[in-house]
Amino acid sequence: MKENRFKKVPAFIRQQRLVRNDDRVLVACSGGVDSVVLLHYLSRYCKSLEIEVGAIHVDHCLRGEESATDGKVVQQLCERLAVPFYGTTLPVPDLLKAHGGNLQEVCRTGRYSLFEETMCQKGFTVLAVAHHAEDQLETILMQLARGKRPQGMPITRPFGTGQLVRPFLTLMKTDLYAYAEQYSLPFREDPSNEKDDYTRNRYRHHIVPVLLNEQPSAAETSVRMAGVLQEEDAFLESLAEEQLKHLLTFTDKGIPIIHSAEFRSMHPALQKRVVPLLLKYLYDGETIPAIYNSDLLNQLIRQLSADTGSALISLPNRWLLQRDYGISTFVQAEEDPADRVVPFPPDEWVQWGQMKLRWCKSSAVDTATLDDMTDWRYFHSEDGGLPSLIRSRQSGDRIRLSGMEHPKRLSRLLIDEKVKQSVRDRLPVIVSEQGDICAVPGVRYSDSFTKKTSADQAYILLMVWPE
Numbered sequence: 048m049k050e051n052r053f054k055k056v057p058a059f060i061r062q063q064r065l066v067r068n069d070d071r072v073l074v075a076c077s078g079g080v081d082s083v084v085l086l087h088y089l090s091r092y093c094k095s096l097e098i099e100v101g102a103i104h105v106d107h108c109l110r111g112e113e114s115a116t117d118g119k120v121v122q123q124l125c126e127r128l129a130v131p132f133y134g135t136t137l138p139v140p141d142l143l144k145a146h147g148g149n150l151q152e153v154c155r156t157g158r159y160s161l162f163e164e165t166m167c168q169k170g171f172t173v174l175a176v177a178h179h180a181e182d183q184l185e186t187i188l189m190q191l192a193r194g195k196r197p198q199g200m201p202i203t204r205p206f207g208t209g210q211l212v213r214p215f216l217t218l219m220k221t222d223l224y225a226y227a228e229q230y231s232l233p234f235r236e237d238p239s240n241e242k243d244d245y246t247r248n249r250y251r252h253h254i255v256p257v258l259l260n261e262q263p264s265a266a267e268t269s270v271r272m273a274g275v276l277q278e279e280d281a282f283l284e285s286l287a288e289e290q291l292k293h294l295l296t297f298t299d300k301g302i303p304i305i306h307s308a309e310f311r312s313m314h315p316a317l318q319k320r321v322v323p324l325l326l327k328y329l330y331d332g333e334t335i336p337a338i339y340n341s342d343l344l345n346q347l348i349r350q351l352s353a354d355t356g357s358a359l360i361s362l363p364n365r366w367l368l369q370r371d372y373g374i375s376t377f378v379q380a381e382e383d384p385a386d387r388v389v390p391f392p393p394d395e396w397v398q399w400g401q402m403k404l405r406w407c408k409s410s411a412v413d414t415a416t417l418d419d420m421t422d423w424r425y426f427h428s429e430d431g432g433l434p435s436l437i438r439s440r441q442s443g444d445r446i447r448l449s450g451m452e453h454p455k456r457l458s459r460l461l462i463d464e465k466v467k468q469s470v471r472d473r474l475p476v477i478v479s480e481q482g483d484i485c486a487v488p489g490v491r492y493s494d495s496f497t498k499k500t501s502a503d504q505a506y507i508l509l510m511v512w513p514e
């Protein structure tokens with residue numbers, strides 16, 4: 048009998064601190080072999096572990112009588128073991144009809160909220176689920192395939208007001224069957240586990256067996272590897288949290304700032320952890336963009352480290368990273384700058400939606416700065432003055448373009464330039480004091496602008512916008 052292999056379970060439970068004395072452990076029992084064995088095992092060892100045990104079953108109402116029978120099997124086992132049983136029902140077909148959604152996800156979310164509710168109502172401190180070594184290997188392989196960090200399912204994690212634990216992660220499926228046989232435990236096979244409709248099932252049926260054939264210890268070693276990665280992860284995460292606290296400063300107006308020199312002084316591994324935490328801070332409870340291993344992460348790290356020129360990176364939900372030399376500021380762009388007029392003085396960046404504009408003396412700008420711009424144009428002024436306003440476009444606006452005898456209607460120009468309707472009303476228009484339109488940055492510029500420099504072109508228009 049393979050029960051010997053169960054000898055490592057108490058050590059695993061102790062080392063990982065899965066339960067403490069006097070914990071009340073609710074075993075999530077589907078009626079399948081894994082969770083039936085878990086329930087039996089924990090109820091057998093509850094005295095030595097100094098815990099109390101109860102069991103919960105969730106009937107998803109998906110397979111008529113069959114589905115209810117799973118619950119009865121669990122209930123009878125609980126009677127045999129003298130363990131309190133909590134039978135709950137999740138009307139999945141009704142939920143799908145009313146709200147739609149993905150079947151697996153509706154089952155899972157509903158099931159876990161019933162677990163949480165029962166734990167809270169009945170005073171349980173721990174929820175035990177019966178994932179084992181092959182489940183962990185499947186999870187790691189799926190994470191790898193999706194480019195996620197392959198650290199598997201957490202051995203334990205906060206859940207409701209207590210903890211969720213996985214005491215059987217070191218065991219193989221065959222160990223569980225052998226145990227069930229030895230103690231003549233009744234269990235049910237869920238026919239949906241046979242189907243190849245779900246990703247996990249395809250990994251279970253076709254990928255994991257090949258790997259185990261090649262390397263029989265792969266599942267068990269993957270559990271150990273995941274444990275180490277999770278431990279390192281928790282450590283690095285706490286370091287990154289500390290770093291972020293030191294790194295993030297605020298302007299008088301409470302705007303978050305990061306200094307490139309300090310960001311650069313961090314180890315690249317920490318930089319990669321600090322940036323997602325920074326987004327978590329900015330998004331404060333909202334959904335955070337998935338950033339692990341992404342181009343956006345690399346782009347943000349590059350900009351937060353740089354200290355020449357300027358840059359603007361657009362983040363979801365109108366957040367912008369705005370970097371000027373060695374200082375990055377995080378601002379939320381205004382929703383819609385339509386019907387606005389703002390002064391456009393020289394030597395100051397002016398923000399317009401997701402665009403930044405600035406007049407600079409040509410002599411003060413070097414080629415490196417120009418390389419950092421999305422676009423730029425030298426400006427030749429007839430009278431020495433600079434267009435001094437930025438506003439949104441108005442009906443009847445016209446612009447004087449080189450080679451055209453008459454000024455062109457702006458509305459026509461935007462159509463000809465294939466500017467999207469949704470963007471047209473939000474574009475900035477640069478206007479002289481006399482009301483002449485000189486430029487629609489990023490679209491067209493009047494004949495006072497050129498890319499070529501010459502002595503009489505004292506100013507340059509610098510422009511940055513996210514591409």
Ligand SMILES: Nc1ncnc2c1ncn2[C@@H]1O[C@H](COP(=O)(O)OP(=O)(O)OP(=O)(O)O)[C@@H](O)[C@H]1O
Binds near residue numbers: 077106107178
């Ligand atoms: N209907 C159910 N009632 C009670 N417990 C369940 C039920 N279904 C699953 N569980 C518990 O959850 C464990 C894992 O089940 P399953 O592999 O179906 O994945 P899951 O709950 O979706 O977990 P995850 O998505 O985290 O992998 C089972 O071993 C059992 O402990």
